[in-house]
Every structure is written in C-alpha cells, then in structure tokens.
Amino acid sequence: MSISKNELRQVRSLSQKKFRDETGLFVVEGGKMVAEAQASGFEVVKVYRREEIGEDAMERLSSLSSPSPVLAVVRKPSRTGFQPASGLYLALDGIRDPGNLGTILRIADWFGIDAVIASEDTVDLYNPKVVQATMGAIFRVPFHSLDIPSFCRSVLAAGGHVYGTFLDGQNLYQRTLDCGAAAPSVIVIGNESNGISGETAACVSDCLYIPPYPADDPGSESLNAAVATAITVAEFRRRQSE
Numbered sequence: 162m163s164i165s166k167n168e169l170r171q172v173r174s175l176s177q178k179k180f181r182d183e184t185g186l187f188v189v190e191g192g193k194m195v196a197e198a199q200a201s202g203f204e205v206v207k208v209y210r211r212e213e214i215g216e217d218a219m220e221r222l223s224s225l226s227s228p229s230p231v232l233a234v235v236r237k238p239s240r241t242g243f244q245p246a247s248g249l250y251l252a253l254d255g256i257r258d259p260g261n262l263g264t265i266l267r268i269a270d271w272f273g274i275d276a277v278i279a280s281e282d283t284v285d286l287y288n289p290k291v292v293q294a295t296m297g298a299i300f301r302v303p304f305h306s307l308d309i310p311s312f313c314r315s316v317l318a319a320g321g322h323v324y325g326t327f328l329d330g331q332n333l334y335q336r337t338l339d340c341g342a343a344a345p346s347v348i349v350i351g352n353e354s355n356g357i358s359g360e361t362a363a364c365v366s367d368c369l370y371i372p373p374y375p376a377d378d379p380g381s382e383s384l385n386a387a388v389a390t391a392i393t394v395a396e397f398r399r400r401q402s403e
Contacts, residue, residue, distance in 0.1 A: 190293065201300035262291045333393065338397050
C-alpha cells in the first residue's frame with residue numbers, strides 16, 4: 162500500500178481544527194485506539210499501517226513524537242439536538258487544556274456519566290492531544306457542544322439540580338447530592354484559570370466546596386480541573402451506592 166503526497170498532506174492537515182471542521186474527519190493513533198474506533202459506531206474511513214506505507218510515511222503522518230504502528234482517519238459523528246432527561250451530566254465551562262478534557266472524558270467513562278456537555282470555547286474534542294488523552298473514552302461517552310447557561314436553565318426547568326464547585330461553597334461531603342434518578346443533575350466544571358463564568362454561575366443551584374486536609378491549611382490554591390472532576394463525581398457515585 163502506497164500513500165500519495167496529496168493524501169499525506171490531507172491527513173496531516175487534520176491536526177488543525179479548520180480542516181477537521183471542513184472535512185468532518187479526525188485522526189486516531191495507536192493499535193488500541195484504532196481497535197476502539199473500529200468497534201464503535203464511528204465510521205473509520207481509512208487505516209494506515211507502518212508495515213504497509215513505510216516508516217518514513219508513518220512518521221510524516223503522525224502527530225506523536227514516537228509514531229505508533231497504526232493510524233486511522235475517522236469521521237466525526239453527527240450530533241443532533243440534545244435535551245437532558247434524568248441522569249448525571251458534566252458541563253464543561255471553558256476547559257482549555259487538551260489533557261484535562263481527555264482525562265475528564267475518561268473520568269466520565271469510568272463513572273458512567275450520561276453525557277458531557279461542553280461550551281463552544283472548550284478545546285476541540287477532536288484535537289489530536291485530546292483524542293489521545295481520552296484513551297478510547299471518546300468512542301463511548303456522548304458529547305455535545307452547547308451553550309452552558311442555556312443547558313443549565315433547561316435542567317432547572319426540568320426540576321433538576323445544577324452543581325458547581327466554589328471556594329465559598331458548602332462542604333461536598335456534608336451536602337445532600339442528587340444523582341439524577343428522577344430529574345437531570347449536572348456538575349459544572351469551570352475554566353482552569355478563571356473557574357465557572359459569571360453567566361453560568363448565575364444558573365448554579367447548589368454551590369459545593371472540596372475541602373482540603375487539614376481544613377485550616379489548604380496548601381495549594383486550587384485543584385486541577387480534571388482532579389476536581391474526579392473527586393466530585395466519585396462522591397456522587399459513592400452516595401448513589403450507599
């Protein structure tokens with residue numbers, strides 16, 4: 162199997178959001194990730210293997226520092242309108258770090274989050290660094306890009322809860338937590354530097370705080386967004402299993 166210069170150029174262009182948006186395609190690298198894509202409902206457009214196209218061509222296709230032996234071009238799924246039903250959701254309000262977004266998708270996958278909702282200014286889900294960081298969760302967790310305040314208002318209108326973490330919130334471990342059995346519950350995760358935006362904060366019905374230990378000696382100023390997500394979601398699921 163050979164690969165033309167034009168085809169190589171087209172695949173390489175998918176490292177840029179502009180071309181991912183234009184073509185509706187993104188790249189997946191690594192044997193496990195490609196196998197996950199093939200086993201999912203995503204359309205795998207083409208698979209490139211190092212033994213078929215050669216070491217040099219694979220190095221030019223890859224965006225990794227150490228190219229994997231297999232790479233696939235995958236079509237992005239179409240996303241239809243989304244209305245929250247009962248269940249537990251994550252809403253990402255301006256997450257900018259690809260590693261954080263990928264890790265949050267893995268957390269959502271692990272804890273059975275019903276869907277992840279992201280603001281338009283959240284880093285692109287199909288950014289190569291995000292895709293790699295999801296470790297396959299991208300193919301299992303429903304993901305929607307929506308206006309977060311509007312989404313939160315729809316949750317409240319449905320009789321649900323909107324949770325957010327704040328430094329002046331109430332102790333996470335002492336609050337009653339609704340896991341969304343009868344109406345939707347959403348946990349909002351704010352931007353790494355600025356936290357939850359003012360417009361979204363106005364829609365939060367329950368302000369939570371993750372206490373440090375010891376309580377009077379916080380040490381670090383704050384927690385990483387993905388770490389805060391894991392702690393919060395784990396507590397919700399722990400309560401549900403009691």
